[in-house]
Amino acid sequence: MPNTDTKKTLGRNERKGITLLQLQDMFPDEASAHKWFENVIWPEGTTCPRCKGQNVYRSTHKQMPYRCRECNRFFSVKTGTALQSSKIPLRKWVYAIYLEKASLKGVSSMKLHRDLGVTQTTAWFMLRRIREAFSLDTPMEFEGAGRG
Ligand SMILES: [Zn+2]
Known part of the structure; x- marks a missing residue:
């Protein structure tokens, strides 16, 4: 935090x-x-830009280093911004x-x-x-x- x-x-x-x-x-x-x-x-921690879920984990994808467990999407800090x-x-x-x-x-x-x-x-x-x-x-x- x-x-x-x-x-x-x-x-x-x-x-x-x-x-x-x-x-x-x-x-x-x-x-x-x-x-x-x-x-x-x-500010509240890594958040999925699509479903706003916080159940995320780091992926090995270079451009999209996070993946959401709720909607299975890859994302980065830039996604949706x-x-x-x-x-x-x-x-x-x-x-x-x-x-x-x-x-x-x-x-x-x-x-x-x-x-x-x-x-x-x-x-x-x-x-x-x-x-x-x-x-x-x-x-x-x-x-x-x-x-x-
Ligand atoms: Zn999601």
């Missing part, structure tokens, strides 16, 4: 002045970004969400394109997905990953 006491929302972190450098420390690799997304998307069917690394999503949420006016696709090294079309796609999926009220907890 995630310890909510030590979790910080991105908003609170931002007011304390979390820097891109700190973000880099928190997310040194895909695994840490993956873990973070799992905490955001499944804004990140589904994108091949963009989760770390880039984390950065994009951070940049988008760190600014009151949001981030431009041009800035994202330059900062993340993605094409402007990809940057635009990511921003659209982020704005659709994560309202400013959504708690985005930047916690755990990579911090000793």
Whole structure:
């Protein structure tokens, strides 16, 4: 179970002045970004996106590392979310969400394109997905990953 006491929302972190450098420390690799997304998307633990069952187990499927015992479907943390069917690394999503949420006016696709090294079309796609999926009220907890 995630310890909510030590979790910080991105908003609170931002007011304390979390820097891109700190973000880099928190997310040194895909695994840490993956873990973070799992905490955001499944605050109560791994949940089947189709039947909402929690009777799940790890599968050996590379893209779909979980399987639901209720409906027998394979799924990943991306299944049924804004990140589904994108091949963009989760770390880039984390950065994009951070940049988008760190600014009151949001981030431009041009800035994202330059900062993340993605094409402007990809940057635009990511921003659209982020704005659709994560309202400013959504708690985005930047916690755990990579911090000793
Ligand atoms: Zn299921």
